[in-house]
Amino acid sequence: MNTTSRSRAQRHQIWLEQIDTVLRAQGMARAAPLALQALADGVEHPTLLNLAASVRFGEGRFDEAAALLRRARALAPRDPHILNSLGICLNTLGQPEAALQAFDAALGLDPAMAVAHFNRGTALEGISQINEARASHERAAALDHSYIDPLARLAWLDVEAGDAASARAHGERALALSPSSHVAQMALAFADVQQRQLAAAEQRLSKLDQDPGITSVNRSIVLGLIADLRDAEDRRAEAFAAYQASNAQLKAVYEPQYAAPATETALGRVRRLASWFEAADPEPWKEAPIARPRASDPKVHVFLVGFPRSGTTLLDNVLAAHPDVVSLEEKDCLEPALATFLNSNEGTERLAHIGSGDALRQRDSYWSKVRSFGIEPRGRVFIDKLPLASVYLPVIAKLFPNARILFARRDPRDVVLSCFRRRFGMNPSMYQLLTLEGAAEFYDAVMQLSELYRRILPLPQHVVRYESLVGDFEGTTRAACDFLGLEWDEAMRDFAAKARARGISTPSAAQVARGLNREGQGTWRRYREQMAPVLPLLEPWVEHFGYATS
Structure with missing residues (x-):
């Protein structure tokens, strides 16, 4: 070792010893800034990288924190604490699946690491895997009774x-x-x-x-x-x-x-799609690549759509109580296809003329994602419940031309008020619901687009009114079953018990768990004065869907 290398090694050792002393005596808050100084001086050590990442994370610089932790992981691939920190960063960055991989890797190295079980549970909550999240939290609490x-x-x-x-x-x-x-x-x-x-x-x-x-x-x-x-x-x-x-x-x-200036909002995308389809040639949408039957296919493939707070959770849980039905609740398994085909007009034009090979690859990706959530649709009536998949119907029409669409409907005034009042996990669409005016505008735009799709796309649709489901449960449920090729089953009457066991992830969870009730009907009337600014925008839909205007 030459003199320069020896001097550098000594300097690095001094840094490590100093930071270790501060960390033991004064804690991470005082040691972390020193770690940044050491890194700037050329010290590359996993502990220092982890400490520096904590500084960047606290500053809201999550990408930089993740990059530092990846460097730390490369140096210490079997350090569960670094993997746990990386998982936290990735989950904060909106990458829950990558975060779960990091937490699972940490737990593979240290199965008794309570904090990693807890963080894993938090990530699972973010992707609406409530029962799995609960199990992770329970494991964390069992491992550390003071946690x-x-x-x-x-x-x-x-x-x-x-x-x-x-x-x-x-x-x-x-x-x-x-x-x-x-x-x-x-x-x-x-x-x-x-x-x-x-x-x-x-x-x-x-x-x-x-x-x-x-x-x-x-x-x-x-x-x-x-x-x-x-x-x-x-x-x-x-x-x-x-x-x-x-x-x-x-x-x-x-x-x-x-809502950054260069970002296309969820409302902006819906309006852009409506403009595109208004001007588009309808002929390419009358046909789709043939989806040849395979042994792994469901008996019937159903998409349950509409708008948030329109009764999709109630209808989904009623049907999921049928022994021949398997249901997936609000997991966006079409996301890769949406990014390819609906995020730009050019992509939508490609979708209009999609070939059989591309369609097959997209279908395989979808089914792989469905099964990753522990769902096996083979031979069952499979319901993919995602309310705002009503915006995705062109993708569904081209990839799954044999699918059936259940469209949940509820009084638009109750829908918009409920969307404004309830708490959702945040994403671009839910961001639109944070003001009453924004919720009404988004509802209006999605309904306009849905009606346009109804005229263009050759997908069989059956509308289920929330008020009818509550008021005439058996008659409305039998009609939905007929549309899906299902025989009526008495088990559907006891949907609430099964719903409690499933672990519902939407704001309707508590209401559905109580069974049928009319508490959500006509709520808008109590807030008529506050809703006055948006009622003119909703009134055409109230009339179009046959609700009383008074």
Whole structure:
């Protein structure tokens, strides 16, 4: 070793020893900035890269943090802590599947790593695999009895599913360990509202609302719960104002991601597709490449579409209770095809003339994705439930010309109000629902596009009205079964019990778990004054779909 190399090695060793001393004595917050200085001085060490990544992550520079962690992983491929940190970064970047691979790799090296189980559960929540997420959180809590976060998340999952008793058990265990857990407090407040313990809810929510340390996303949830409380108290004007404040919090958080100047919004894409199809030659859409039957195919392939809060979750769970039906709930298995064919006019033109080889590759990709969620459609009636797949119908028509479309419909005024009031996992489409006007504009645009598709695309469609399903359950369900080639089965009457076991991931979970009820019908009338600005936009659809205009 020459003098220069020896000097560099000594300098690097000094850095490592200094950072180790600071890390032990003063913690990560003081050691991490030193790690950045060491990296700038040419020190390449996995621990330093991990520390530096924590700095970049805290600054919101998630791509840079992930890049640092990939460098650390290359140097220490069997370090589960680096893999866990990488998974957190990837999940924050909106790459949950890559994040899950990182968490699984960490757990392969250290199966008892409670924090990796918890983070895995969080990623699974993000892709609506609720039962699997719950199992990961339960494993984390079992491995570390003092670990607050998985208990708090379990409380939240419980209350979202309408199980207030279990939510209280998990939430109180979490608060016994740490009274400051915001998620546990929110879960208990939500349970209070569900059980109409309104004074207790008021006390919890007032305390949370005044907490300066709560994150923006959690503050949005708290404001939404305050809105639900005011609604339960029939203080409608205050409730509506709280819903607006809740959504404004989220809008500020997600605006840079979903409404940047160069970004095509979900509303923009729907309007662009409508313009394209208005001007397009309808002839190429009358036929599709032949989809030859294969042994692995479902007996019947169904897409359940419509608009969020239109009754798709209720209908899906009713049909999924049939022994011949298997259902996949809100997993976007068509995403690769959508990116190829619907993200540009040029892509849609290619879709119009897609060849059999390309169509086959896209179908294989779709079925591979379906099966990756543990679903086996072979020989069953397979229902792919994704409300806004109503925007994707040209892709479905070309790739799956034998598919059948169930279109869920509900009073447009109830739909738009419910979309504005309820909490969704955020994506470009859900971002459109954060204002009442935005929700109404998006609904109007999607319905216009759906009607245009109905005229152009040769897909068999059957409309199921939410109000009819609730009011005439057997008659409406039998009609849907006839359309799907299913015999009526008494098991469908007990759909609520099966729904609770499935682990519903949508805002309708608690309502569906209670079985049939009319609580969502005509809710818009209570907020008629607040909805006045959007009623003229919705009125044509109210009339077109045959709802009473008063």
